[in-house]
Amino acid sequence: SQTIHQWPATLVQPVGSPLSLECTVEGTSNPNLYWYRQAAGRGLQLLFYSVGIGQISSEVPQNLSASRPQDRQFILSSKKLLLSDSGFYLCAWSALVTDTQYFGPGTRLTVL
Amino acid sequence: GESVGLHLPTLSVQEGDNSIINCAYSNSASDYFIWYKQESGKGPQFIIDIRSNMDKRQGQRVTVLLNKTVKHLSLQIAATQPGDSAVYFCAVAIQGAQKLVFGQGTRLTINP
Numbered sequence: 001s002q003t004i005h006q007w008p009a010t011l012v013q014p015v016g017s018p019l020s021l022e023c024t025v026e027g028t029s030n031p032n033l034y035w036y037r038q039a040a041g042r043g044l045q046l047l048f049y050s051v052g053i054g055q056i057s058s059e060v061p062q063n064l065s066a067s068r069p070q071d072r073q074f075i076l077s078s079k080k081l082l083l084s085d086s087g088f089y090l091c092a093w094s095a096l097v098t099d100t101q102y103f104g105p106g107t108r109l110t111v112l
Numbered sequence: 113g114e115s116v117g118l119h120l121p122t123l124s125v126q127e128g129d130n131s132i133i134n135c136a137y138s139n140s141a142s143d144y145f146i147w148y149k150q151e152s153g154k155g156p157q158f159i160i161d162i163r164s165n166m167d168k169r170q171g172q173r174v175t176v177l178l179n180k181t182v183k184h185l186s187l188q189i190a191a192t193q194p195g196d197s198a199v200y201f202c203a204v205a206i207q208g209a210q211k212l213v214f215g216q217g218t219r220l221t222i223n224p
Contacts, residue, residue: 034211041120042120042216042217043120043214043215043216043217044156044201046214049210049211051210090155090156097209097211098205098206098207098209098211098212099144099205100146100158101146101212102158103148103155103157105154105155106153106154106155108153
């Protein structure tokens, strides 16, 4: 069966510091991968998605970037965090681009 | 249609009653629909899905109804339990598009 992992689970970072969040998927090949952000009490905002290694589509221009160095690894990064980057970051995978997406446990990021 | 980033509407029901959560979509080319449940501090969890060639699908205590004429989707939860308290999201796939579009979510509270 497929599983999706995210780490770290929680992170507290100062403004201006770099960020690296990691997501890995097990039990499937060539998944479509997604990064979402969720502010408190709000819906899901799609940040990036990837249909293959090295292929990244950005949905919202902002202070973040994504990379996919391996088939089942998706990384969310920032060179300098802003206060507004705080939120709950969710990684998801799907077999097809318009198929069910399965979410990881999320990373709670607080920027102080 | 779907709006990401708005505050979530809320629904409160008594334990044991049935709950109905609604979702409207705007694109008649939408052909795949999914309901997710998100508990506090966790990633969204798949509940049930339905394709556009169906108008009803049942799971364990849950039923999804699709009305393509008025572009409306609903999730019915029978005999609600305290564990049903969560935020529920609908997601819609548009034929030919490369991603799901998520609704804003509804916070369901079960009162004892």
